[in-house]
Amino acid sequence: MTVTEILFGRLGWDALPFWHMLQNPTFKSVINDLIASGAGLMVVLGALVVVAGVSWLGKWGYLWREWLTSPDHKRIGIMFIVIALVMLARAIVEAVFMRAQQAVGLNGGFLTAEHFGQLFTTHGTIMVFFMGMPFLTGVINYVMPLQIGARDLSFPVLNLVSLGLTAAGAALVMVSLVLEPFSTGGWTGYAPFTELSYNPGAGVDYWIWAVSLSTFSSTLSGINFAVTIYKKRAPGMTLFRMPLFTWTALCTAILMIFGMPPLTVATGLLALDRYLDFHMFTTDLGGNMMNYVNLFWAFGHPEVYILILPAFGVFSEVFATFSGKRLYGYTVLVMATICIAVLSFTVWLHHFFTMGQSANVNAAFGIATMLIGIPTGVKVYDWMLTMYRGRVRMSVPMIYAVGFILLFVLGGMSGVILATPSVDYQVHNSLFLVAHFHNMLIPGVLFGMLAAVNYWFPKAFGFRLEERWGRRAAWLWILGFMLAFFPLYVLGMMGMPRRSVSFTNPAYLPWTVIAGIGALVALAALACLLLQLWVSVRDRDHNRVFAGDPWDGRSLEWATSAPPPEYNFPVIPEIYGRDAFMLEKDGGTPFQAPTQYQDIVMPANSAMGVIIGAAGFAAAFALTWYMWWLVVLSAVVMIGAAIARGFVRTTHYVISADEVRRTHEYWLREVEATTPIRRSQEQSGANRGRAVPPVEGAVQ
Amino acid sequence: MTAVSQQQKHFPALSALGACLLPATLSGCSSAPGFLDPQGPIARAQLGHFWFVVAMLAIVILPVLVLTPLILWRYRYGTSRAAYRPKWELTLWLDILIWGIPILIVVILSVVLWRQTHQLDPYRPLHSDQPPLEIQVVGYDWKWLFIYPEQHIATLGQLIVPVGRPVAFDLTSATVLQTFFIPALGSQIDVMNRMQTTLHLLADREGEFEGRNMQYNGDGFHEQRFTARAVNAQDFARFVADTRHEGIPLDQHNYRILARKGSTLEAAKALGESVTLPDDPLVRFSAVPDGLFDAIMRDAPLDWSELSPTTGGSATSAPATPHDTGGETSNPSASAASTTITTQGESAS
Ligand code: HEM
Numbered sequence A: 001m002t003v004t005e006i007l008f009g010r011l012g013w014d015a016l017p018f019w020h021m022l023q024n025p026t027f028k029s030v031i032n033d034l035i036a037s038g039a040g041l042m043v044v045l046g047a048l049v050v051v052a053g054v055s056w057l058g059k060w061g062y063l064w065r066e067w068l069t070s071p072d073h074k075r076i077g078i079m080f081i082v083i084a085l086v087m088l089a090r091a092i093v094e095a096v097f098m099r100a101q102q103a104v105g106l107n108g109g110f111l112t113a114e115h116f117g118q119l120f121t122t123h124g125t126i127m128v129f130f131m132g133m134p135f136l137t138g139v140i141n142y143v144m145p146l147q148i149g150a151r152d153l154s155f156p157v158l159n160l161v162s163l164g165l166t167a168a169g170a171a172l173v174m175v176s177l178v179l180e181p182f183s184t185g186g187w188t189g190y191a192p193f194t195e196l197s198y199n200p201g202a203g204v205d206y207w208i209w210a211v212s213l214s215t216f217s218s219t220l221s222g223i224n225f226a227v228t229i230y231k232k233r234a235p236g237m238t239l240f241r242m243p244l245f246t247w248t249a250l251c252t253a254i255l256m257i258f259g260m261p262p263l264t265v266a267t268g269l270l271a272l273d274r275y276l277d278f279h280m281f282t283t284d285l286g287g288n289m290m291n292y293v294n295l296f297w298a299f300g301h302p303e304v305y306i307l308i309l310p311a312f313g314v315f316s317e318v319f320a321t322f323s324g325k326r327l328y329g330y331t332v333l334v335m336a337t338i339c340i341a342v343l344s345f346t347v348w349l350h351h352f353f354t355m356g357q358s359a360n361v362n363a364a365f366g367i368a369t370m371l372i373g374i375p376t377g378v379k380v381y382d383w384m385l386t387m388y389r390g391r392v393r394m395s396v397p398m399i400y401a402v403g404f405i406l407l408f409v410l411g412g413m414s415g416v417i418l419a420t421p422s423v424d425y426q427v428h429n430s431l432f433l434v435a436h437f438h439n440m441l442i443p444g445v446l447f448g449m450l451a452a453v454n455y456w457f458p459k460a461f462g463f464r465l466e467e468r469w470g471r472r473a474a475w476l477w478i479l480g481f482m483l484a485f486f487p488l489y490v491l492g493m494m495g496m497p498r499r500s501v502s503f504t505n506p507a508y509l510p511w512t513v514i515a516g517i518g519a520l521v522a523l524a525a526l527a528c529l530l531l532q533l534w535v536s537v538r539d540r541d542h543n544r545v546f547a548g549d550p551w552d553g554r555s556l557e558w559a560t561s562a563p564p565p566e567y568n569f570p571v572i573p574e575i576y577g578r579d580a581f582m583l584e585k586d587g588g589t590p591f592q593a594p595t596q597y598q599d600i601v602m603p604a605n606s607a608m609g610v611i612i613g614a615a616g617f618a619a620a621f622a623l624t625w626y627m628w629w630l631v632v633l634s635a636v637v638m639i640g641a642a643i644a645r646g647f648v649r650t651t652h653y654v655i656s657a658d659e660v661r662r663t664h665e666y667w668l669r670e671v672e673a674t675t676p677i678r679r680s681q682e683q684s685g686a687n688r689g690r691a692v693p694p695v696e697g698a699v700q
Numbered sequence B: 001m002t003a004v005s006q007q008q009k010h011f012p013a014l015s016a017l018g019a020c021l022l023p024a025t026l027s028g029c030s031s032a033p034g035f036l037d038p039q040g041p042i043a044r045a046q047l048g049h050f051w052f053v054v055a056m057l058a059i060v061i062l063p064v065l066v067l068t069p070l071i072l073w074r075y076r077y078g079t080s081r082a083a084y085r086p087k088w089e090l091t092l093w094l095d096i097l098i099w100g101i102p103i104l105i106v107v108i109l110s111v112v113l114w115r116q117t118h119q120l121d122p123y124r125p126l127h128s129d130q131p132p133l134e135i136q137v138v139g140y141d142w143k144w145l146f147i148y149p150e151q152h153i154a155t156l157g158q159l160i161v162p163v164g165r166p167v168a169f170d171l172t173s174a175t176v177l178q179t180f181f182i183p184a185l186g187s188q189i190d191v192m193n194r195m196q197t198t199l200h201l202l203a204d205r206e207g208e209f210e211g212r213n214m215q216y217n218g219d220g221f222h223e224q225r226f227t228a229r230a231v232n233a234q235d236f237a238r239f240v241a242d243t244r245h246e247g248i249p250l251d252q253h254n255y256r257i258l259a260r261k262g263s264t265l266e267a268a269k270a271l272g273e274s275v276t277l278p279d280d281p282l283v284r285f286s287a288v289p290d291g292l293f294d295a296i297m298r299d300a301p302l303d304w305s306e307l308s309p310t311t312g313g314s315a316t317s318a319p320a321t322p323h324d325t326g327g328e329t330s331n332p333s334a335s336a337a338s339t340t341i342t343t344q345g346e347s348a349s
C-alpha cells in the first residue's frame, strides 16, 4: 500500500467528472462529461459563493451564533427548509435532463445509460430524503411548538443533531457530483444489483451512507416531535384541541419512529454485505434478496405517509383559514389520520405483487391497501365541506390546496388501480407507476410544503410573500405537473418501462415530448418561486405584518408577533378550546397583557449539531472511498463530542422577566396601533397583520 | 375453453368501451398489441378489470372534480347570495354518506379483487383441451433465453409459441432481479437467481408482441427486449424441426458467449449468427442439455460433462440423465459441492 492509497483509499483521478472524456473522447462521452462537469462546477461555485459572501459581509460570527448553533426550533426549521429548497432545485434540474433525454430518446438520445441511471437515482433519493423529509421536518419544527403553546422542542440539542445529520447526507449527495459516481440502483437500491459483485464502485456506497444519515436524522426528529407533543402542550391543550396540523405531525412522528429503522437496518445489512462480505442479500451462500425488498418497503410504505400526512395537515389549516370557517369534521379528520397511519404499516407488499407469492397474500394486501383509500377519500370530502358555506379566498396557499384536491383524487384512483394485483401485473414497473407516485407526491408533498411556505412565511419573517409571482408559480406547478405526468399514464399503459434511457417504439415519442415540455414548465414554476422570494425580500417593507395575524388565523401561532420572539410566548397560554386564537378573537379578547411576567429559561447554544454533522459527513465520505483512517478519526470525534457534551454545564440561559415584559408590551402597543383590516384588503399593503373581528371581516 | 376467458364476460361493456375509447383518443387506432389491445384471455380480463376499477372509482372522484369548482364559485369571497356558516362543523347524515359510499365501493372492489386475483394468478394453470407447452425462461444481463425442454431447443431474442395452446413458463435469473413481461398476453413476473417463479399465459391470436424486462438491471436494461410470436400449430412444428436441424448447439463454448454481459444483438453477433433485422434478432439453439435450467437456477457451476447433450433427435428419445433426487430440495450448500442436476423425466407429450 502506498501512502496515497492509505490517505485517499480508492479515490483517484478517475472520480473527476471529466476524466472519462479525457481518456476516451467520443461524442457521447464528451457531451455527458460536459454535463456532469457543469453540475460539479455548480456545486463548487455554489460553495465558493456562499463562503465568499459570508466572509465579505463579515457574517461568520452571526451565522455561527444565530443559526448554526442555535437550538431555537424556529431557526432549525428554517434551516431544514433551506436545505430542502436547494435540493429541490437540483432534483428538478435533473428531472428536466431525464425528460429531455426521453423527449429525444427514440433509439438514442444524448445521455449514456450510466448517466441516466445516476440521474434517476439521485433525483429519487434527493426528492424523498433530502427534499421531502427536510421540508416537512422543517415545517413541523417551525409550526408545531407554536401551535401547542410550547417554547421549544423537548430535546433542542438533539434537534440540532438531526439537522446536522440531514445536512451531512445532503452534502454527501452534492459531493458525489464532484467526485463521481453515484449509484444507479434507483432510490430503492434493490439487492442484488447493489451488491458488490454486480456494482463494485463507490456509487452504491454513496447512496447507502447518504440514506443512512437521513434515516438516523429522521428517526431522531420523530422521537423529538412525538415527545414534544406528548409532554409540552400548554395547559388546556388536550389532544382533541390540537390543530389538525399538529395531529398530522404527531402521526408522522410516530411513523418516523417505527418506519425509518427498517431502512436503516436494510442499508446497514447491505453495507455489511459490501464491506465485510456478509451474505444477507446476495444470491449465494444463503443470502436472499427478497429480505431486502421486504425490509425496504416495510420502511417505504410508511414513508410515503410520512411525506403526505404533514401536507394533509397544512391543507387542513389552509382550507379552514381561507374559507373563514371551522374545519368540517375535525374529529373525523383526526380519526381518519390515525386510521391512515396505522393502516400504512399493513400494506407494504403492494410494492412487489409480482414477486411470486400466493394469490391469497396478494389479495389480502390489495384489499388492505384499498382500505386506506376510505379515510383518504373522507378527508377529501371533509375539505370540500370546509369550503362549503364558507367564504373562500383564492390566495396562493389556497391555489395549491385546490390544485391538490383535484389532482390528488386522480392519483388516488391510479393508486387503487395499482393496488389491484391482477391489474398491477400489467402496469407495475411501468411509467404508469411513475405517473402515480408523482401524482401523489407533487400535488401532495410539494404543493403542501409550498402552501405551507406561503402560509407561514409571514409568521417566520415578518412580511408576506409577494402574491403575483406566487400565483404564477402555483399555476405553473399545476400545469407543469399535468403536462409532465398525465402522458406517463398513457406511456405506462403502452408498456413503457420506468428507468429506460431510450426506447424503440415511435408511438411513445409524442408523449415523451409533451412530458418534456411539462418538465420545462415545472422548471419555470421553480423560477417563479425563486422570483417570488426575491421580490418579496426586496419589497419587504411594503408587506410587513408585525402584528402577526395576516390571514385571520385560527390557531395559536397567529397570536404571536411576526416573527415571534425566541421564547414564542411571554407566558404559556391557557387553552379553552379548539381554534384557540379564533376563540379569543370571537370573544373579543385577543392580545391580552399577562398580569405577571416571569424569567424564561431557554436552551443555550450548542455546537453539537455542527460537530456531529461534520463528523458524520466525514465518516460517510471516508467509508465511501475506503479512507479508513478518516473513518476512525470521525468516529472518535463523534464519540468524544457526545462524552464532552456530558460535561457542559451551561446548557441553559435565562431571559429576565423584565425583558420579556418590555418586548411584549412593545408588541402590544404596535398591535394597538395597527389598523385592523377586512379580508378584501388581505393582499394589500394595508394588511399589517391585524384582522377585524372574524365574521364581519369574512363577508366583506 | 380456458378458465379465464369467462372472466371477460364480467365486464364486456366496459372492455369494449375501454378498447375503443382509450386507444382511439389517446394513441390512435393503430396502437401496437399491449395492455390496451390484449391478445390473450389473461390480458383481456386484466383490461376489463382495469376499466371496472376506473368506473367504480369514478363514483367518488367525479363529484370531487365537479363539485369543487362549483363550491369555489358559489362560496367565493365577496358573494352575498350564498349562506355563510362559519361555525358549522358536522352534519351526521353527510358524514354517514361520505364514509358509507367509499366503504361500499371498497367492499365491492374487494370482492372482485379477491376473485380476480385468484382467477388471474400467474401460478394458476390454464384449463384447456391442449396440454400446456413448457418453456423455461432465463434472464441474463441483458437478454432472455427461452428453453423448450421437451423439444430440447432454445432461442434467444424471439419467443415462439403456438396460438391457442397454454404456455407454462418456469422462470429464473442468471443474474440480478428482473421482470419478465409480455403485455399483450398478460401478467409480468419477477425472476430471481436461485428461485423459480411460474407464469401461465395463452395467446389466442396470431401475431407479434413486444416482450421485455421491466426491472432496471443496468446499462443494457433498455435493450432487454424480445419479440413474442404466436404462430399456428404447423408453423410451430416447423419452427421446432428447423431449429433442431439448423440451430447452433448450446454447448459449453456457446453458453459462455451467451452468458456474457451484453444485449441480444451482441450475443447473436458473437455467436456467429448473421443478423438481418437488428431490432429482432433470433438465435436458435439445438441440442440443449437436460437440466440446464435447474443448474442455472441453483447457480451451480455448470459441469458440461454431466449435462447430457441431446442432439437433435425426437423429444421422446431424449435419455434422462441419472440424477440426484436429493438435489431437488433447494439446498444452498449443494452448489458448493459438485453439481447436482435434476432432470424432469419426459412427460407424456
Ligand atoms: C415537476 C417535477 C418532477 C419531474 C419533472 C420529475 C421527473 C421524474 C422522472 C423523469 C423520473 C424518472 C422516471 C423513470 O423512471 O423513467 C422520476 C423519478 C422519480 N421521482 Fe420525480 N419528478 C418530479 C418531482 C418529483 C418529486 C416532487 C418527487 C418526490 C417528492 C419525486 C420523486 C421521484 C422518485 C422517488 C422517482 C423514482 C426514482 C427511481 O426510479 O428510483 N419526483 N421523476
Ligand SMILES: [Cu+2]
Binding pocket: A300, A301, A304, A347, A348, A350, A351
Ligand atoms: Cu406503498
